[in-house]
Amino acid sequence: MEETIRHLMSRRALLTGAAALTAAACTSSETGRNVDTRGGRSGYPADEPVTEEYRQEEIQGAVENFFGVTAQASAEVVERVFGDLGRPNAYIAGEEAAAAVALGLRYGEGWLYRRSQQPRQVFWTGPSLGVDLGINASKVFTLVYDLQTVEQLFQRIPGVEGSYYFIAGIGVNYLRAGNVTLAPMRTGIGARAGVNVGYLNFTPEREWVPL
Numbered sequence: 001m002e003e004t005i006r007h008l009m010s011r012r013a014l015l016t017g018a019a020a021l022t023a024a025a026c027t028s029s030e031t032g033r034n035v036d037t038r039g040g041r042s043g044y045p046a047d048e049p050v051t052e053e054y055r056q057e058e059i060q061g062a063v064e065n066f067f068g069v070t071a072q073a074s075a076e077v078v079e080r081v082f083g084d085l086g087r088p089n090a091y092i093a094g095e096e097a098a099a100a101v102a103l104g105l106r107y108g109e110g111w112l113y114r115r116s117q118q119p120r121q122v123f124w125t126g127p128s129l130g131v132d133l134g135i136n137a138s139k140v141f142t143l144v145y146d147l148q149t150v151e152q153l154f155q156r157i158p159g160v161e162g163s164y165y166f167i168a169g170i171g172v173n174y175l176r177a178g179n180v181t182l183a184p185m186r187t188g189i190g191a192r193a194g195v196n197v198g199y200l201n202f203t204p205e206r207e208w209v210p211l
Contacts, residue, residue, distance in 0.1 A: 052115045053087035059143065063170075066093055066141050067187050073168035080167055081143060081183050085174070088183075090114045090144035092122060096186070097137045108140060109206065112150065120150055125207055126200040138186050145181040152180050158199040175200060 056078060064074035094110015108124045147153060155177055163174035175182040182200075201207075 053089045054091065054115070055087065056082045059088070059091070062091070062093075063141055063185065067139060067170065067185075069169065069187070073170065077167045077170045077172060077185060080165070081172060081185075085143070085145055085181060085183060088143040088145050090147045092140070092142040092144060094122075094140055094142075095137060096124075096140045106200075107208075108200075110140065110142075112144070112153065114147070114150075117150075122150075122153065122202055122204065123206045124200045124202045127198055141185045143183040143185075145183075146179045148179075152178075153202045154204055156199050156201045157182060 059082075060071070060074045060078045063069070063078055064071055067074070090112060092110045092112050094108055096106060096108035098106045106124075106126045110122060112120045112122045144153070157175040157177040157180065160174040160176050165172055169187055171186045172183055175184070184200075
């Protein structure tokens, strides 16, 4: 195991991870900017005040647009997450790149949205176990629960054992640290990545060493 870790931390491995994330970043910023629902009333009845939390209909529409999936697929997966966790008060729209040999590297970046706040770019890293050889990139839409300040996000957040499920082509797993809970959704090659997510480490700046 020590030899494998040393290999992954080599210049070649880090440059490979950097190249993967750079390619993903070309579209993550633009894509993430297209799902800003902070100022809208989508999903809110005319007589209901907009709160800091996001309604199911709002998130369903954002997921549908972000992933380009059908309304039915979006509704199924969002309904499951809301049934488990309720309404989120933030979300992150971005992309993730994973490069693996035996023990892999996971890099991600996206935009954190909160109802009354300006979008904030955030980054995350972590181990990626059991991914095939090569570099895989995927979109990630993460619901965030009980986030009172953005600083609460910047920590290592471990996965909740046994929380992974796969619905309508979208993979979901839960991560939790203290009161903050995350529900990342992934499609495509990355849809089953959540099976092996031990943790994700969120930072305000890009970091290349995920372990």
